[in-house]
Amino acid sequence: MTKAYTGGCACGAIRYEISGEPVAAVDCQCRQCQHQTGAGHASYLTFAGASRKIEGKAKTWEVVGDGGTVKSCAFCATCGSPVYIAFPANPDVIAVRAGSLDDPSRYAPQFVTWHAAGHAWDHLDPALPKFDRMPPA
Numbered sequence: 001m002t003k004a005y006t007g008g009c010a011c012g013a014i015r016y017e018i019s020g021e022p023v024a025a026v027d028c029q030c031r032q033c034q035h036q037t038g039a040g041h042a043s044y045l046t047f048a049g050a051s052r053k054i055e056g057k058a059k060t061w062e063v064v065g066d067g068g069t070v071k072s073c074a075f076c077a078t079c080g081s082p083v084y085i086a087f088p089a090n091p092d093v094i095a096v097r098a099g100s101l102d103d104p105s106r107y108a109p110q111f112v113t114w115h116a117a118g119h120a121w122d123h124l125d126p127a128l129p130k131f132d133r134m135p136p137a
């Protein structure tokens with residue numbers, strides 16, 4: 001059993017602890033991730049069916065992803081940090097933002113999504129597989 005993944009927002013009002021290993025670790029260059037991060041991409045660790053504990057009250061807003069998935073984006077109302085994304089149609093799944101980890105060095109990206117929306121200045125590891133949209137199911 002590996003160490004739980006722990007993290008939270010910048011001010012500490014929201015904390016999470018997730019046991020288990022991520023099913024995917026993804027850099028996403030879609031336009032929504034650009035807006036939400038203010039950067040060229042967002043980095044996520046996606047967990048499915050992992051036991052999780054979340055403390056503190058996140059503020060959420062829903063958005064339909066470019067691929068049609070409804071996402072509930074959770075952020076801290078005090079410090080504004082985006083912390084995780086939940087999926088109303090799939091409550092077992094949670095995607096936490098790599099930068100919210102207590103130890104972000106545990107994030108090891110496996111592939112890049114929505115590369116077609118990416119910018120030349122957002123240069124990602126050339127060794128990573130890149131998908132113009134989502135990887136084929």
Ligand SMILES: [Zn+2]
Pocket residue numbers: 009010011012013014076077078079080081
């Ligand atoms: Zn906060």
Ligand SMILES: [Zn+2]
Pocket residue numbers: 028029030031032033034042114
């Ligand atoms: Zn994205």
